[in-house]
Amino acid sequence: MNGPTTAHAPPPRQPLRDRLVDCVLIALAVALALIALQVQTTEPDPLPTGLLVADRLTGLLGCIALWWRRTYPVQIGIALAATSVYSETVTGAAIVALFTVAVHSSIRATATVCAISVAALSTYQLVWPDQSTPPLTVFTMIALGNAATVAWGLTIRNRRALVTSLRERAAAAEVEAQLRAERSEREARETIAREMHDVLGHRLSLLSVHAGALAYARTAPPDDVGRAAEVVRENAHRALQDLRDVIGVLRAPVGELPMPxxxxxxxxxxxxxxxxxxxxxxxxxxxxxxxxxxxxxxxxxxxxxxxxxxxxxxxxxxxxxxxxxxxxxxxxxxxxxxxxxxxxxxxxxxxxxxxxxxxxxxxxxxxxxxxxxxxxxxxxxxxxxxxxxxx
Structure with a gap:
């Protein structure tokens, strides 16, 4: 038996556009990490060496992990948000991960990752406060930054849902139009079938009557027999002509059947x-x-x-x-x-x-x-x- 399929199995092939977007977002996270690294080097009271190494290693791994952000959005989002409690260089990657969760995951998962991110960043500021900025301003910036990221992601998500809905409606309308066309064609064929029954039934009944008269009145005068034979011939010709007309309609556009x-x-x-x-x-x-x-x-x-x-x-x-x-x-x-x-x-x-x-x-x-x-x-x-x- 085949093993169970994981819920987050990657698609067999990613569109080129998605990969380009991934590269742009990873580059943005790297740029933010470099800015954080530059700020750390100018701090008058630098962090312990071990913490700086862990910070920079986490930032590097966080940027690399963004390559799989579409496959495991919630897991990467939680991990990067949690590491923000001690790593400043991972903040950019954490923001990208939160944005990805808002775009691809549920509201509950987005709220969870956002709460972890706010809590981790606030804890970092409590442990290593920024001496140049008032604490209230820092905490407000953290809350507004995460809220803006979530709002941006939800906007993209809703827009994609709208586009998908419009495409589905267009596809459904196309299928409905095709079904209507097939139904119209079927109704046209049923109409033609009724016309065939009515027209040919009428003609053939005339043929039957006159043919029966000819078979019955064998001793009738030649003039009467000739007239009856002429009626048979004329109605047989009309029946053939009606049949040709109906067959012609089957090959012609709907609506060209001559109607009485x-x-x-x-x-x-x-x-x-x-x-x-x-x-x-x-x-x-x-x-x-x-x-x-x-x-x-x-x-x-x-x-x-x-x-x-x-x-x-x-x-x-x-x-x-x-x-x-x-x-x-x-x-x-x-x-x-x-x-x-x-x-x-x-x-x-x-x-x-x-x-x-x-x-x-x-x-x-x-x-x-x-x-x-x-x-x-x-x-x-x-x-x-x-x-x-x-x-």
Whole structure:
């Protein structure tokens, strides 16, 4: 088994900027140590030789120890602050160590190191007082110097925390933007899938009806057979063209899919009538003629509802007459209702999957509308759509 990893393991590689900062701070500590050494040589009452040697050796080791100040900030800070009780040349290194603790460690650790530093420096002044400066001034300078060092370190720490927070927010915003783009792309693909279902389902249902008629009426007059074959050919061509359009949209930017409008309901009715379905269109709202307009989303939903209803009527109620009624007024609601009578023949598709109506219900809820469907009292089927009609 591998041994436990220490909490202060150094990083594998330090940035060049950090090492340059370390060199500058070590140079500052060395400069302060040399100043203290120069002051000691001019003292009228020099310290004992043994103490001076210990002082200067401690100052040298303290400056060298600053190279590992990022790895062991609290340990070095405590050690250098404590040695200030007898070493004057280590004071610069102790200040740098206290600054490092304030930048990299907790508030509690910073307060601890600062208290040790103040106590050690005050003890040094009590044992070896400065005869040229009043004691109150010296102790005030010690307290203010340590406080200023801590304040400087905390300022750097808070600034780095702010920069880190801003970077994290920027990274989170980038990830969120990417997720939104992926979600938009997924929604666009779902929209295309619905369009494929609606468009191709409508076309293929027309093909099925006419192909079934050709297979059934083998003894029909040649003119009727020719007309039915022409309808099959035309709708097969349209289905292929619709499929090409959808595939083209998959390769094009989102939003370029040709979308139907409420006025295209007339074409749906004409296509249904061409298959032999008796369709009655009652448009009291004036949307299919262009007398009034409705927003694109509502118009597209209305179109898909009529398209799905006519397709289902051909599948499940062949030969039954269908009524399409559209009512409503602007700044209120638009109501579209498609009703077919009891089928005159056995349905070619006795039971559907319901995918089309579920997709239509989803479309309706996205525009704050309501959709309901079900059998009528006379054995037919009714689909009713209610949409807001903003101007």
């Amino acid at each position: 409008a409420a006025t295209d309901v007339l074409q749906l009715v004409e296509d249904a009538r061409a298959t032999g379905t008796e369709v009655t269109l009652l448009d009291d709202a004036g949307l299919t003629t262009g007398a009034r307009t409705i927003p694109d989303v509502q118009g597209r939903t209305l179109y898909r509802m009529v398209q799905e209803s006519l397709t289902n009527a051909r599948k499940h109620a062949p030969g039954a007459p269908v009524t399409v009624r559209i009512t409503g007024r602007p700044d209120d609601v638009v109501v579209a209702e498609v009703t077919n009578a009891r089928p005159a023949a056995t349905p070619q598709y006795p039971q559907g999957s319901g995918t089309g109506l579920r997709g239509l219900d989803e479309r309706t809820r996205l525009v704050n509308g309501a959709l309901d469907h079900g059998p009528t009292d006379r054995g037919g089927w009714r689909v009713r759509l209610r949409l807001p009609w903003p101007t």
